[in-house]
Amino acid sequence: MGIEGDREQDPEQRELSVLDMPSTEKASSNGRTEAQSNASFARFLYTQNPFYLISCLLVIYGCQSLAISSGDVLAKSVTMTGGLAMYTVLMSFVCIAVVRIAKVWQDARSIFIVVLISLAAMTTGFDELCISNREAAMGFSLGSIALVVIVLESVKRFTRLRLGFWYSIALYAHFAVLIGIPNGLGYAVASRNDAIANWGAMQFSMAIAAALLLLTPAVRRGIDSTKENGTPWSWPLFPLAAFFVLIVLAGIRAHAVWMSFGFYGVASNFEPFLLLPIGAVVLFLIAECGLGTGNESIQRAAVFSTPGLLLCGLSNHGDTWLPIRADLQLYLGSSWTACLSVCLVMYAWLSFRGVRYAPLGIPSALLLLSGTAELPRAAEAYGLESWMIAAVVSGLALGVTLRNLDSDWAWLAFAASVAMTLVIVGEDYDQQFVWRLGAGVFSILSMLILGAVFDTPLATWLRHGAASLVIIGSAFSCVESLARDQTWPLGSAALVACVTFGYASLVRRSGWLLVSAIHTIAFVLLLGWSSRDATTWRLFNWPIASGLACLGVGLAITTSKAGVYQQFRERRSNRQPTEPKRRFRPGL
Numbered sequence: 001m002g003i004e005g006d007r008e009q010d011p012e013q014r015e016l017s018v019l020d021m022p023s024t025e026k027a028s029s030n031g032r033t034e035a036q037s038n039a040s041f042a043r044f045l046y047t048q049n050p051f052y053l054i055s056c057l058l059v060i061y062g063c064q065s066l067a068i069s070s071g072d073v074l075a076k077s078v079t080m081t082g083g084l085a086m087y088t089v090l091m092s093f094v095c096i097a098v099v100r101i102a103k104v105w106q107d108a109r110s111i112f113i114v115v116l117i118s119l120a121a122m123t124t125g126f127d128e129l130c131i132s133n134r135e136a137a138m139g140f141s142l143g144s145i146a147l148v149v150i151v152l153e154s155v156k157r158f159t160r161l162r163l164g165f166w167y168s169i170a171l172y173a174h175f176a177v178l179i180g181i182p183n184g185l186g187y188a189v190a191s192r193n194d195a196i197a198n199w200g201a202m203q204f205s206m207a208i209a210a211a212l213l214l215l216t217p218a219v220r221r222g223i224d225s226t227k228e229n230g231t232p233w234s235w236p237l238f239p240l241a242a243f244f245v246l247i248v249l250a251g252i253r254a255h256a257v258w259m260s261f262g263f264y265g266v267a268s269n270f271e272p273f274l275l276l277p278i279g280a281v282v283l284f285l286i287a288e289c290g291l292g293t294g295n296e297s298i299q300r301a302a303v304f305s306t307p308g309l310l311l312c313g314l315s316n317h318g319d320t321w322l323p324i325r326a327d328l329q330l331y332l333g334s335s336w337t338a339c340l341s342v343c344l345v346m347y348a349w350l351s352f353r354g355v356r357y358a359p360l361g362i363p364s365a366l367l368l369l370s371g372t373a374e375l376p377r378a379a380e381a382y383g384l385e386s387w388m389i390a391a392v393v394s395g396l397a398l399g400v401t402l403r404n405l406d407s408d409w410a411w412l413a414f415a416a417s418v419a420m421t422l423v424i425v426g427e428d429y430d431q432q433f434v435w436r437l438g439a440g441v442f443s444i445l446s447m448l449i450l451g452a453v454f455d456t457p458l459a460t461w462l463r464h465g466a467a468s469l470v471i472i473g474s475a476f477s478c479v480e481s482l483a484r485d486q487t488w489p490l491g492s493a494a495l496v497a498c499v500t501f502g503y504a505s506l507v508r509r510s511g512w513l514l515v516s517a518i519h520t521i522a523f524v525l526l527l528g529w530s531s532r533d534a535t536t537w538r539l540f541n542w543p544i545a546s547g548l549a550c551l552g553v554g555l556a557i558t559t560s561k562a563g564v565y566q567q568f569r570e571r572r573s574n575r576q577p578t579e580p581k582r583r584f585r586p587g588l
Contacts, residue, residue, distance in 0.1 A: 074129065105232050166214060220292025286305070393420075
């Protein structure tokens with residue numbers, strides 16, 4: 001019985017006993033739930049083992065604290081760089097021991113990432129030395145390069161980890177940027193070359209992006225790039241997880257470079273514009289991965305994630321806090337313009353590579369560029385204006401439409417681009433009201449025409465939208481006429497009433513007869529209001545006219561009760577029509 005009872009013991013209870021969790025046969029349900037929660041948390045700590053990462057973060061923080069409390073700049077650099085170098089060497093030995101002796105690959109992955117984090121943090125320890133003591137900074141740089149090579153090659157050799165050629169090249173190029181760029185910027189600051197120093201953080205970001213481009217051949221191969229890597233780790237977590245950590249650290253490091261070199265502007269605010277080159281290259285790698293492996297889902301992810309780059313240009317109301325605003329205004333316009341331009345280039349590249357849905361991003365980016373972005377002053381000096389870009393979009397849309405004459409969406413896109421062009425022309429020439437009114441009229445006419453030509457769900461939606469806009473416009477006209485005693489709404493109401501009646505006859509929809517009746521009533525009311533001071537209007541006897549109108553309504557009701565209308569309909573139904581009658585369909 002005892003043996004059978006042990007075999008039938010609940011697996012969760014066996015886990016609790018292994019983890020030394022107290023339990024009794026008569027434990028309450030609340031106590032059992034709490035024990036299971038504790039077991040889950042303990043199991044998480046046991047399997048994931050986040051203490052290596054916590055240890056790394058604490059050591060980095062401790063080294064920074066010691067460096068701040070040290071004496072001169074050289075002492076601070078020695079404390080920060082030396083402390084992290086010793087910790088990196090220690091963690092590399094731990095990584096090798098965990099693999100070769102304990103053979104715990106799951107923990108080894110965390111330790112390897114900790115080694116990379118420690119090496120990246122070590123390169124930040126001598127920024128001030130790059131400005132004040134060039135010879136000492138060069139020694140620190142050479143020592144850092146040697147430590148990076150020795151640590152990485154030792155870990156790979158003794159753990160029998162095979163990383164692959166392009167992954168290794170990209171990794172070493174990444175650390176070369178982390179070490180080399182601060183040295184160059186330190187020289188620029190020491191020699192008072194503010195032009196280079198101000199662009200330093202952006203140069204660092206672009207250099208990191210260039211290093212990441214070296215991953216292109218590897219990510220195009222996908223899982224084939226990590227075959228027989230000597231570990232149980234699988235692609236893409238190996239080795240892209242390590243590069244993901246390095247990319248996050250590089251984004252933080254870009255802000256630190258701004259604070260250390262070329263400290264102008266508001267450096268206390270994080271500047272997302274520095275992430276633009278890195279983010280663009282990451283999306284490029286995602287697209288190349290999808291193209292290389294033939295995975296359309298990854299390709300679509302790159303297409304629909306590209307607008308996320310616009311977040312990099314939202315700081316300071318579309319302008320950057322970096323001390324390069326004058327250069328941006330001259331050559332690029334603004335940080336928002338730069339982000340839109342990068343999105344445009346990305347969509348053009350994806351379209352060239354044949355990625356689905358990518359061509360739709362080109363006119364969208366161009367319209368946003370013409371309608372919301374500040375143009376470069378150098379381009380404006382040659383006569384370039386925003387509406388010209390919108391006109392180019394309209395021409396492209398027309399070309400696409402002529403190739404797809406049966407596509408209602410293509411015609412709608414062309415009409416929308418033309419309307420946007422009219423609005424932008426008014427903005428450029430400071431005649432917003434006239435051109436916006438023209439754009440509104442053109443939009444409504446386009447919706448009416450497309451709604452009449454096509455018999456699709458989109459056409460139905462366009463007819464409903466046009467009816468709503470027409471009624472709203474008439475209401476605005478009535479308000480303008482009553483408030484400002486203007487006469488133009490009178491003519492517009494009459495014109496709209498005629499147009500909508502003719503449109504009702506064209507599409508054979510009874511709803512448009514109602515729209516026409518509404519505008520006819522509006523015309524009569526506006527006519528009466530505009531003629532309220534005329535002599536004939538004052539002599540008009542409203543009680544008599546109202547009485548006669550009521551008489552007509554009463555006679556119509558009485559006639560209906562007498563069955564005259566029913567008899568008339570029966571006689572019409574008994575006649576044999578010589579040709580089929582066109583009836584009005586309900587709705588719009």
